[in-house]
Amino acid sequence: MAGLENRKARHDYEVLETFEAGLALKGSEVKSIRAGRVDFTGTFARFQGDELFLENLYIAPYENGGYTNHEPRRSRKLLLHRRELDRLKTRVEQKGLTLVPLKIYFNERGKAKLLLALARGRRDYQKKAEDKRQALQRALREI
Numbered sequence: 001m002a003g004l005e006n007r008k009a010r011h012d013y014e015v016l017e018t019f020e021a022g023l024a025l026k027g028s029e030v031k032s033i034r035a036g037r038v039d040f041t042g043t044f045a046r047f048q049g050d051e052l053f054l055e056n057l058y059i060a061p062y063e064n065g066g067y068t069n070h071e072p073r074r075s076r077k078l079l080l081h082r083r084e085l086d087r088l089k090t091r092v093e094q095k096g097l098t099l100v101p102l103k104i105y106f107n108e109r110g111k112a113k114l115l116l117a118l119a120r121g122r123r124d125y126q127k128k129a130e131d132k133r134q135a136l137q138r139a140l141r142e143i
Helices: 007-012 027-034 082-092 124-142
Strands: 003-005 013-023 044-048 051-055 076-079 097-106 112-121
Touching: 007 013, 007 097, 007 112, 007 124, 013 082, 013 097, 027 097, 051 082, 082 097, 082 112
Parallel strands: none
Antiparallel strands: 003 097, 013 076, 013 112, 044 051, 044 097, 051 076, 097 112
């Protein structure tokens, strides 16, 4: 499952649960994603009514798109089953939980998918402690 990964998300957030969501995209967006021209900085998902939208994801305009090119930071609808949406909505309403994208990839059928995480933000001291723990594990593996 190779794709474009939001590596900073696992550092900034404690991932509690993950979901696979479809994306409602335009053709030029699909071509830009295949070219790897995506930036996850500041990206999150939020509910508008009963629907879930991905906000602030930067997909670079396709070079050969012309006048039909897409808006780089537009809101994109996420496609999930109703049961999953209802469950996510109740969990997000709890204090401190947010929806963060972890990865964009194409499945075996060629459809663009987003790995979405239900996560809790980490404090700076938690990030430092996790970095120390990982460095210690790396050092132990080398021995």
